[in-house]
Amino acid sequence: MTISPQAFTFVRELVRAESAIVLDTGKEYLVESRLVPLARAAGHPDVDAYVADLSKRRTPAAMKQVVEALTTNETSWFRDADPFTALRQNVFPALAKTRSNRTLRIWAGACSSGQEPYSIIMTALDTPELAGWKIELVATDLSEEMLTRSRKGEYSQLEVNRGLPATTLVRHFERAGLNWRINQSIRERVEFRSLNLTRPFPPMGRFDIVFLRNVLIYFDLPTKRDVLKRVRQVMAPDGHLFLGAAEMTMGVDDAWERVPAGRSSVYRIREEQRTCVL
Amino acid sequence: MRALIVDDSRAMRRIVGRILGDAGFEVLEAGDGQQALDLLEGLDGPPELACVDWNMPVMDGLTFITEVRNRPQWRAITLMMVTTESESDRIVRALAAGAHEYLIKPFTGEAMLEKLDLLGLLPTSTGV
Numbered sequence: 001m002t003i004s005p006q007a008f009t010f011v012r013e014l015v016r017a018e019s020a021i022v023l024d025t026g027k028e029y030l031v032e033s034r035l036v037p038l039a040r041a042a043g044h045p046d047v048d049a050y051v052a053d054l055s056k057r058r059t060p061a062a063m064k065q066v067v068e069a070l071t072t073n074e075t076s077w078f079r080d081a082d083p084f085t086a087l088r089q090n091v092f093p094a095l096a097k098t099r100s101n102r103t104l105r106i107w108a109g110a111c112s113s114g115q116e117p118y119s120i121i122m123t124a125l126d127t128p129e130l131a132g133w134k135i136e137l138v139a140t141d142l143s144e145e146m147l148t149r150s151r152k153g154e155y156s157q158l159e160v161n162r163g164l165p166a167t168t169l170v171r172h173f174e175r176a177g178l179n180w181r182i183n184q185s186i187r188e189r190v191e192f193r194s195l196n197l198t199r200p201f202p203p204m205g206r207f208d209i210v211f212l213r214n215v216l217i218y219f220d221l222p223t224k225r226d227v228l229k230r231v232r233q234v235m236a237p238d239g240h241l242f243l244g245a246a247e248m249t250m251g252v253d254d255a256w257e258r259v260p261a262g263r264s265s266v267y268r269i270r271e272e273q274r275t276c277v278l
Numbered sequence: 279m280r281a282l283i284v285d286d287s288r289a290m291r292r293i294v295g296r297i298l299g300d301a302g303f304e305v306l307e308a309g310d311g312q313q314a315l316d317l318l319e320g321l322d323g324p325p326e327l328a329c330v331d332w333n334m335p336v337m338d339g340l341t342f343i344t345e346v347r348n349r350p351q352w353r354a355i356t357l358m359m360v361t362t363e364s365e366s367d368r369i370v371r372a373l374a375a376g377a378h379e380y381l382i383k384p385f386t387g388e389a390m391l392e393k394l395d396l397l398g399l400l401p402t403s404t405g406v
């Protein structure tokens with residue numbers, strides 16, 4: 001049983017309009033498998049019937065569920081390791097020299113289940129140059145389900161096995177039944193908010209560091225370009241942007257330049273593009 | 279690179295052996311801590327890695343790790359506890375005894391590779 005072309009087109013256009021995520025032909029199986037649980041929960045015999053009903057009623061809550069079901073939430077602690085080493089050894093120390101108010105503002109723009117923002121806080125705690133500093137971390141995602149998980153800060157054994165050194169686990173987590181919960185002192189340092197990257201950003205102030213990792217890859221070129229342009233507007237002129245390993249600004253928004261940082265690299269707004277709004 | 283698997287379960291040794299073998303390790307096996315010490319004594323040089331179960335007959339994993347840490351000639355061995363013991367204080371004890379990493383069973387092959395990556399033991403890894 002596979003999803004009908006009509007149902008696939010409806011879902012593809014809905015997801016595209018709501019999240020900018022591109023579902024190419026060939027993703028029928030993915031759509032089908034992600035929607036089966038929703039179809040069952042809504043009492044429909046199959047995905048086609050569910051989608052037909054959805055396209056008739058267009059209930060906003062149900063449409064949002066479909067979009068969320070098609071996001072990929074794959075993440076891990078200190079994902080790819082090198083960016084976090086660069087954060088501790090290069091980016092944090094460099095910013096620490098230039099911010100006299102001893103405050104850093106950071107945005108994690110597609111935080112999924114929270115591993116990324118929490119990894120940033122744990123990295124800051126391991127950076128001697130930031131001792132006594134205030135870190136304001138805003139973490140956002142499109143998915144309400146992910147935000148709820150993030151706020152809870154509870155992870156299964158399988159999830160803590162992934163990328164989290166044992167010393168870090170025992171230092172910053174406590175057991176919660178079969179799961180592990182990140183300590184409150186870390187949880188309360190992150191503010192989780194709902195934000196769709198493809199819509200105008202709400203007022204958030206300016207950020208010294210932005211993490212926008214492994215999310216642009218799902219968007220088409222014009223959307224990537226538009227998001228990167230608007231990120232520049234919420235970035236301190238000397239700010240640092242982290243992208244995923246498979247993402248880059250080159251040929252997308254060339255107002256950014258790629259600068260090496262340790263074994264990793266970060267993106268910075270080119271000198272001549274730094275419109276200093278003070 | 280060589281890896282020593284210390285576990286009293288043959289099935290477990292096979293599973294871990296397959297993952298490590300695929301990652302390019304030459305695999306050695308022992309069924310308990312004492313066997314593992316005897317095996318190490320007979321080698322011309324220490325293996326790079328030992329994956330050690332906690333609960334085993336004759337000599338348990340914690341004792342084995344403590345013994346290894348007491349011998350300067352085995353200092354280069356990276357020790358990873360691989361066990362179902364999942365309480366925080368167990369992990370703290372293993373790390374204090376000298377384990378470098380701790381992997382809780384059940385785990386996926388991917389999780390084990392990620393731990394090896396953290397330890398800088400994969401050909402592609404950069405460590406942290």
Ligand SMILES: C[S@@+](CC[C@H](N)C(=O)[O-])C[C@H]1O[C@@H](n2cnc3c(N)ncnc32)[C@H](O)[C@@H]1O
Pocket residue numbers: 018019020021071072073074075076079109110111112113116140141142143146195196197198212213214215218244
């Ligand atoms: C693969 S995860 C990346 C998580 C994390 N940044 C990392 O690198 O591990 C992608 C996340 O992007 C979110 N996402 C997808 N489209 C989005 C959009 N239009 N606005 C905001 N978040 C979006 C998804 O909900 C998902 O949590």
